[in-house]
Amino acid sequence: MKAESITTSAKIETAVLVAVSTRQQRPEQTEEYLDELEFLATTAGAITKAKFVQNLDHPDKRTYVGSGKLEEIEAYVTAYDIDMVIFDDDLSPSQVRNLENHFQCKILDRSLLILNIFSIRAQTAQAKVQVELAQYQYVLPRLTRMWTHLQKQKGGVGMRGPGETELETDRRIIKHRISLLKDKLSKIDKQSQTRRQNRDRMVRAALVGYTNVGKSTLMQAVAKADVFAENKLFATVDSTVRKVVIDRIPFLLTDTVGFIRKLPTTLIECFKSTLDEIREADVLIHVVDISHASFEEHIDVVKRTLAEIGVTDKPTVLVFNKIDLYEKQLRREAHERRMLEEMGQAPDYEEEPQEDLIERLKRTYHGKDAQTTVFISASKKKNMDEFKKEVLRKVRERHFEIFPNYEKEDWEWGGNFDLS
Structure with a gap:
């Protein structure tokens, strides 16, 4: 019997891009912003399958786009088994929560995508700490179901109280990590400042x-x-x-x-x-x-x-x-x-001199x-x-x-x- 080949390469994720075109923004600008967002997605390792543009005076407070466009995007995501939906603007915590409930797939906004690219590109200890701190500061107000690693804990000394939820535990862990990273970054900043002073x-x-x-x-x-x-x-x-x-x-x-x-x-x-x-x-x-x-x-x-x-x-x-x-x-x-x-x-135009x-x-x-x-x-x-x-x-x-x-x-x- 012939042995099956086993591949360890990571699956290339697929994405659709979403933007809102307002009155203050020309349609050509919206297309250009989406092209740049596609370049960002490619840099992060994702393949863009489709782009959606919604014409609104301003992004919808609940879901960024209107209900009709939301259904259109959902139909495409479901039909083509898309891994993530990327939005061209920053999403509020409530928008992230509503969109996650609606699509049941990854929801990213422009800032989170850029943070992901920075995390891939960071090489030095300083850059890695800077990026990790920025990621935690971004994630903290947007915590929904991002972390599901914690199981139910019993109350007691050194344990969470019976009234504390898993989400609150996650927040406490992240705040503690942010504090540690800030201290670490402060020490690195002092070292960097010393090196710069030596170059004065x-x-x-x-x-x-x-x-x-x-x-x-x-x-x-x-x-x-x-x-x-x-x-x-x-x-x-x-x-x-x-x-x-x-x-x-x-x-x-x-x-x-x-x-x-x-x-x-x-x-x-x-x-x-x-x-x-x-x-x-x-x-x-x-x-x-x-x-x-x-x-x-x-x-x-x-x-x-x-x-x-x-x-x-x-x-x-x-x-x-x-x-x-x-x-x-x-x-x-x-x-x-x-x-x-x-x-x-x-077209009529004046010939410029050579x-x-x-x-x-x-x-x-x-x-x-x-x-x-x-x-x-x-x-x-x-x-x-x-x-x-x-x-x-x-x-x-x-x-x-x-x-x-x-x-x-x-x-x-x-x-x-x-x-x-």
């Missing part, structure tokens, strides 16, 4: 930006560092610091966690020490994916998040990355226009918000010399404040400009 005599530059814009790839290119980079959201959770020397000027370059729309507040609070790398940086390098259709909104999200953590007035280099992908998009659009012209369906892409982008964005602006492709190493030169300008100003006698008279823009 060196200029610090921090890479910031929306998630998946190429910060880690840029870190690899500039610092020649073995930094993990992947085309997934939140590929980097732990901050990485490397020493860089450009034209005899040394400085520290930090790769930080990416920002995203609706970033959970608990994560911002728990990642305080990681975000301190940004707060205490002398220069910010704001990386933007110019090939993304909503890159200007991404810029606004990053600026708002920086304002939330009290970072608003630091010298900044605005780096538009992935110009190679942007050029491909422009060529594709030009090809589509030519096809329409041949079919006699070309001009180098980077020069045209400089004309558009240079000087915006008084920031230094450069255009690069980190993966293709395109225009990296200009990037290094502009970063060095910012770093050099701060460097000579710390070391006013550091060979200032010998420093020039010259042919020896290079990364050592």
